[in-house]
Amino acid sequence: MKLINIIGKIVILLAILSPNLVYAADHAVNAQAREFKPAIVYIQPGDSVKFNNMTSHNAVSYLIPEGGTQFGDNGKFPGGSFTAQPDKEGIWGYVCEPHIGFGMVGIIVVGDVSADDVAAAKKQAIETLKGPFKRVIGKINKIKPTK
Numbered sequence: 001m002k003l004i005n006i007i008g009k010i011v012i013l014l015a016i017l018s019p020n021l022v023y024a025a026d027h028a029v030n031a032q033a034r035e036f037k038p039a040i041v042y043i044q045p046g047d048s049v050k051f052n053n054m055t056s057h058n059a060v061s062y063l064i065p066e067g068g069t070q071f072g073d074n075g076k077f078p079g080g081s082f083t084a085q086p087d088k089e090g091i092w093g094y095v096c097e098p099h100i101g102f103g104m105v106g107i108i109v110v111g112d113v114s115a116d117d118v119a120a121a122k123k124q125a126i127e128t129l130k131g132p133f134k135r136v137i138g139k140i141n142k143i144k145p146t147k
């Protein structure tokens with residue numbers, strides 16, 4: 001009994017001291033017409049992003065922080081919804097491949113980013129994205145640095 005009490009107190013203490021470790025948040029992005037809303041989401045490491053209304057859309061990451069794993073299946077529709085969990089801090093740019101011509105792109109900012117981080121992501125996008133995929137750059141320009 002006493003041991004259980006001690007363990008319980010330790011768990012509560014950990015929850016208070018490190019909320020991100022215990023409570024990963026789930027953020028929602030809705031595909032509406034040919035836009036992602038909101039087009040830019042700010043999340044913390046470990047959080048996930050649930051994409052809704054994805055029957056005729058997809059969301060594939062094309063701008064990925066170094067060491068990150070691409071999310072979204074190229075060329076495939078995920079169906080009603082799917083959840084992405086970006087695995088590195090930094091700026092992620094993704095596109096709806098069928099609607100890239102309409103500028104259907106979005107950004108996920110994981111953790112805190114500085115103006116220099118935003119500038120570096122823009123440089124990466126300019127150097128690596130081709131043709132209509134460069135429309136991600138327009139959204140990068142709207143990121144608000146968080147540190």
Ligand SMILES: [Cu+2]
Pocket residue numbers: 031033034056057058096097098099104
């Ligand atoms: Cu779309």
